Each structure stands twice: as structure tokens, then as C-alpha cells.
Amino acid sequence: MSIGVSSLLVVFMVLLALAVARQQPAGPVLKRFVEQFFKLVPRMLCALVAAGFIAELIPKQTISSYLGADAGLAALPVAAAVGLMIPAGPVITFAIAAVFAKAGASTAALITFITSWSLFAAHRILIYEVPLVGASFLRMRIVAVLALPFLAGGLAMLVGMVTLFGAAVPIE
Numbered sequence: 001m002s003i004g005v006s007s008l009l010v011v012f013m014v015l016l017a018l019a020v021a022r023q024q025p026a027g028p029v030l031k032r033f034v035e036q037f038f039k040l041v042p043r044m045l046c047a048l049v050a051a052g053f054i055a056e057l058i059p060k061q062t063i064s065s066y067l068g069a070d071a072g073l074a075a076l077p078v079a080a081a082v083g084l085m086i087p088a089g090p091v092i093t094f095a096i097a098a099v100f101a102k103a104g105a106s107t108a109a110l111i112t113f114i115t116s117w118s119l120f121a122a123h124r125i126l127i128y129e130v131p132l133v134g135a136s137f138l139r140m141r142i143v144a145v146l147a148l149p150f151l152a153g154g155l156a157m158l159v160g161m162v163t164l165f166g167a168a169v170p171i172e
Contacts, residue, residue, distance in 0.1 A: 043091045051095035055103065064104030067113075075109040076153040083116025083149065087123040107160055112153030119145050 012033070019029040065071065066078045086093050097110055105113075120142070129138050 040091070044095075047091040047095040050092055051099045054096060055099040058103075060103040063100055067100055067103075067105035067109040069104075069106040071106070071109070073154075073157075075106055076112045076150050076157075079105075079109040079112035079153065080116040080120075080149045083113040083118075084120045084122055086117050086121065093117050106157070108153040108157035111156040112149045115152040116149040119148060 015029055015033055019025075067075045067082075071078070086096065088096075093114070097114055100113065101110055125138060129141075
């Protein structure tokens with residue numbers, strides 16, 4: 001059984017346990033589960049196809065040279081910049097991260113990439129943050145969290161030097 005199917009079964013079992021623990025009808029919980037499942041599965045399929053195209057457009061050698069373990073600390077700012085530029089939601093972003101992992105990106109670079117995307121995705125800044133809370137708030141937030149992607153990637157690099165914990169293993 002693949003990791004994805006196992007994860008899906010675990011989520012289903014947790015939802016079922018929560019429904020039983022609430023001692024209320026499981027109908028609304030199951031209905032919501034089915035709605036979300038059929039909403040996410042097509043997105044996941046599209047994202048994986050898009051990630052496959054990205055994998056073909058960017059040579060693996062380029063990814064591994066800029067984001068691989070041999071790039072060292074220089075991989076962190078590159079990964080942070082790429083995370084900033086990804087104009088997509090989590091389905092596509094994590095599919096891209098899987099492509100990067102398969103192409104040889106280091107765990108530290110992947111953590112920096114995901115953290116940067118989580119904090120600084122340009123599409124969210126332009127569409128939501130600036131219009132809704134203003135440029136002044138954006139400046140303050142960026143100053144407050146600017147170091148976090150680099151700290152996360154640096155910590156992952158440090159942990160990776162000490163242990164074998166946390167290596168990125170793409171799912172086939």
C-alpha cells in the first residue's frame with residue numbers, strides 16, 4: 001500500500017473516530033469528507049501533471065546544482081526566491097517541491113522553499129494583503145518574518161549534519 005493511500009485511510013479513520021466520539025450522526029462529517037475529497041483529487045491530478053511539465057522544462061542538473069546539497073548555504077536564498085515567485089496554492093506548490101526533491105534538491109532547500117512560499121507568496125501579497133491591510137502592514141510583516149525561511153533551512157541543514165533525520169523522499 002502506498003504512503004498516499006495509507007495517509008488517506010488514516011485521515012478517514014480519524015474523521016470516523018471523531019464522528020463516533022461526538023455521539024452525533026456521522027452523515028454531516030462523511031458528507032464534508034466526500035465533498036473535500038472530490039474537490040481535491042482533480043486538483044491534485046492537475047497539479048501533478050503541471051509538476052511533471054515543470055520537471056521536463058527545468059533540467060534536473062540545474063535544480064540539483066542550485067538547490068542540491070552541493071550548493072550548500074547558497075541554495076537557501078535561491079529556494080527562498082523561488083518560493084516567493086510560485087503563484088499557486090498548496091496543491092501545485094507541494095507538487096513542485098516533490099519535483100525538486102526528485103531532481104536532487106536538499107531537504108534544507110525544500111524547507112526554505114516551502115517556508116518562503118508560506119510566508120511570502122507574491123500572489124497572496126498582491127491580491128489580498130496590500131488591498132486589504134495596506135502596504136505599511138506588509139512592510140512590518142516582512143521585516144518581522146524575513147529571516148524565518150533562512151532560519152528554517154539553516155536549522156534543517158544543521159539537523160541533517162547531526163542526524164539522518166528528515167531526508168526528502170519523493171513518492172513514486
